[in-house]
Amino acid sequence: MPAPRIHADQVSPRSKSFASLLVELGVTHLVALPDNTSAPLLDAVRLEDGISLLFGTREGEVIALASGLWLGGAAPAVLIQNTGLLEAGDGLRGTASRMGAPILLLVTCRGYAKSRAAGLEPRGVRITRDVLVRPDLDSVAHMTEPTLEAWGIPFLHLRDAGDLTPVREGWAQANREERPVAVLVDTSFS
Numbered sequence: 001m002p003a004p005r006i007h008a009d010q011v012s013p014r015s016k017s018f019a020s021l022l023v024e025l026g027v028t029h030l031v032a033l034p035d036n037t038s039a040p041l042l043d044a045v046r047l048e049d050g051i052s053l054l055f056g057t058r059e060g061e062v063i064a065l066a067s068g069l070w071l072g073g074a075a076p077a078v079l080i081q082n083t084g085l086l087e088a089g090d091g092l093r094g095t096a097s098r099m100g101a102p103i104l105l106l107v108t109c110r111g112y113a114k115s116r117a118a119g120l121e122p123r124g125v126r127i128t129r130d131v132l133v134r135p136d137l138d139s140v141a142h143m144t145e146p147t148l149e150a151w152g153i154p155f156l157h158l159r160d161a162g163d164l165t166p167v168r169e170g171w172a173q174a175n176r177e178e179r180p181v182a183v184l185v186d187t188s189f190s
Helices: 013-025 039-046 059-071 082-087 089-099 112-117 129-133 140-151 165-177
Strands: 029-032 052-055 076-081 104-108 155-158 181-185
Touching: 013 039, 013 165, 029 039, 029 059, 039 052, 059 076, 059 082, 059 089, 076 082, 082 089, 082 104, 082 140, 089 140, 104 165, 112 140, 140 181, 155 165, 165 181
Parallel strands: 029 052, 029 076, 076 104, 104 181, 155 181
Antiparallel strands: none
16 A cells, blocks of 8 residues: 655654755655654655655564665665664675675664653663663663673664764764764654
């Protein structure tokens, strides 16, 4: 079933800026697994002529698709949620990182706001059993950055939808270092 038609007046200015930046940077394909947080960004990308939007069924597949596109001469970026980032580990390790594919990973940050509401900064919490079972937390917020570090994937933070500098910097770093670089999208674009 095709995606519903989106009109430009239905997309936020911040989402439009984000999609325009991807085109400006030279991203040819955005490979994604949609979620509620990424929906406004995907709507904006649908309106851009200079970028193709592809979807996968699992995050590991999204990484493999992006790696294959890069191997074929394209310049892809990936848009997934941090829960799916954990699922994509083998695709990142065994395909994208191993190939030296300069893929920008745009990772929406599920659980970060919930953690902050509980008085905990996601990065500063030691992952213990108590953190993993707390009903007021989503443990993925506390696992995202340590997992990226363990996998050797550099990351930046996008905390303000009005300042897309981390996206520009992540794209440049991925291409300069010839490896995946993540931008943790810790903000809303709706």
